[in-house]
Amino acid sequence: MKLYFVPFACSLATRIAIAEAELDADFIQVRPGEPLPDGRPFTAISPMGYVPAMETASGLVLSEGPAVLTYIADLAAEGVLAPAPYTEERYQMMRWLNFVSTELHKAVFAPLMTSKSTDGARDWAKGLAAKRFDLLSAHLDGQEYLVGSFSVADAYLLSVLNWCEFAGVAIVDWPVLVAWRAKMRARPSVAEAMATEMPLRQAA
Ligand SMILES: N[C@@H](CCC(=O)N[C@@H](CS)C(=O)NCC(=O)O)C(=O)O
Structure with missing residues (x-):
């Protein structure tokens, strides 16, 4: 499976998911305005030119983060990246993937x-941030993950909250979110994914 990414973009969540589930994938860095290493335009894989996108050896081509993350979750052992299909928690995970997106x-x-x-x-x-951060903060207060146990929704949320300082969104006003983000960053899969992509981002 090939996973297309830009360092520290939302595609970071796919790298976290792959590490968490101990799956194999080739990560292909997308460089805006440049063809892929195999010469194709990235839009041949992702029509909007967005990461994340993925391609399997059997020919499945998929874009849109929530779909790619759910696909990876379904490759993992049950419960590692998502609640079991048809459970209430599974739909809650989908709710949070959509909310983050x-x-x-x-x-x-x-x-x-x-x-x-x-x-x-x-x-x-910026005006929209407060209501959304209030909602998240109330939900995560006293709760480790968005749904039950770690899921791809947490990986996606962490990847997006990483952007606060760059985007000028004052996460410091929501201590629950600051603490949640710090705890997630200390998770081995997340720390490893961020350490892998940091030098790529600096070089990009
Ligand atoms: N609807 C897409 C959006 C993904 C998206 O916005 N990706 C950003 C990186 S975080 C991107 O590739 N941007 C490139 C661009 O805007 O040209 C999804 O949910 O996956």
Whole structure:
């Protein structure tokens, strides 16, 4: 399986998931504006040009983070990266994957992390952060993970919360989230994934 990534982008969650489940994958770094190492344009894999994206030896090509993360979770041993299918917790995990994707990643962080944004778009996005961080903070207060045990939703949330300082979102105002992020960063799979991608980000 090939996993396409940009260092410290949301695709970090896929690296965490692969490490957590002790699966094998080839990670292919996507360099904006450049073809892939095999000469294809990245849009041949991911039509929007977004990471994460993946490709299996049997020909499955998949993009969109929640779908890629759920696929990886289903390759892992049951309970390692996701609650069992058809359980209530499984749907709660899907709820959080969608929340992180739409309410945090795209609504709050995307406009704050592109040079193409306007001041108005940035103000609007920052204004959205408080309600979403309040909700997360209340949910994670006294709870280790978004759902029961560690899941790909935690990996995705951690990857997005990593951007707070760069994006100018004041996570310090939510001590529960600061503590949760610190604890997640100390998790071996997360520490390993971040240590792998940090020099790649610095060199990019
Ligand atoms: N809807 C996509 C969005 C993924 C996305 O925004 N990825 C960012 C990195 S975190 C990206 O590849 N951006 C490149 C670009 O905007 O051209 C998903 O959920 O996977």
